[in-house]
Amino acid sequence: MERLTYDKMVAAMLTDDADYDGKFFVCVKTTGIYCVPSCKAKTPMLKNVVFLPSKKEAVAAGFRGCKRCRSEFFPDVHPDWWEKALDLMKSEITRKITEDELAGIASVDISTIRRYFKIYMETTPIAFHRKLRLEHARSLIEKGKDYLTTAYECGFESASGFRDAFIKQYGYTPGKSNGNGKNRL
Ligand SMILES: [Zn+2]
Numbered sequence: 170m171e172r173l174t175y176d177k178m179v180a181a182m183l184t185d186d187a188d189y190d191g192k193f194f195v196c197v198k199t200t201g202i203y204c205v206p207s208c209k210a211k212t213p214m215l216k217n218v219v220f221l222p223s224k225k226e227a228v229a230a231g232f233r234g235c236k237r238c239r240s241e242f243f244p245d246v247h248p249d250w251w252e253k254a255l256d257l258m259k260s261e262i263t264r265k266i267t268e269d270e271l272a273g274i275a276s277v278d279i280s281t282i283r284r285y286f287k288i289y290m291e292t293t294p295i296a297f298h299r300k301l302r303l304e305h306a307r308s309l310i311e312k313g314k315d316y317l318t319t320a321y322e323c324g325f326e327s328a329s330g331f332r333d334a335f336i337k338q339y340g341y342t343p344g345k346s347n348g349n350g351k352n353r354l
Pocket of ligand 1 (some may be wrong): 203204205208209210225235236237238239
């Protein structure tokens with residue numbers, strides 16, 4: 170994957186390089202506007218520019234979309250590793266994965282991954298993966314599988330840990346969701 174550096178972002182902005190559109194946003198402190206790198210508006214002075222990786226962050230920092238490049242309608246473009254990380258999470262729903270594993274498959278450091286998840290998923294990578302496993306667990310229980318087997322098959326190390334996570338996610342105990350109306354925990 171190509172790493173975005175400050176110099177590359179500056180170059181992309183100065184050359185109006187559309188290949189970088191969506192990969193970061195050019196926020197201009199003096200105007201309060203954020204642009205895609207290829208925006209044809211007058212190039213701002215570097216000292217007035219801050220680069221942010223997503224529209225969400227630009228908006229959170231108080232910037233507004235640009236009328237010229239219509240930056241607010243530009244889709245976010247995720248880096249190459251993003252899909253790899255999501256694929257790993259979606260394919261490994263029967264066990265817990267580690268942050269090291271995630272960083273390994275994505276070939277980026279875990280702090281970058283954590284940051285992305287915070288921005289785009291509003292959670293941590295591990296919590297996001299746990300949610301996927303819980304969804305899998307719920308579907309198994311709805312098919313009639315008992316919760317204890319389900320807990321282990323979805324990578325939860327203990328029944329109580331599974332129960333707690335399930336209640337937190339869905340607001341009811343896993344025993345109740347199998348249709349027999351009984352809370353067996
Ligand atoms: Zn613009």
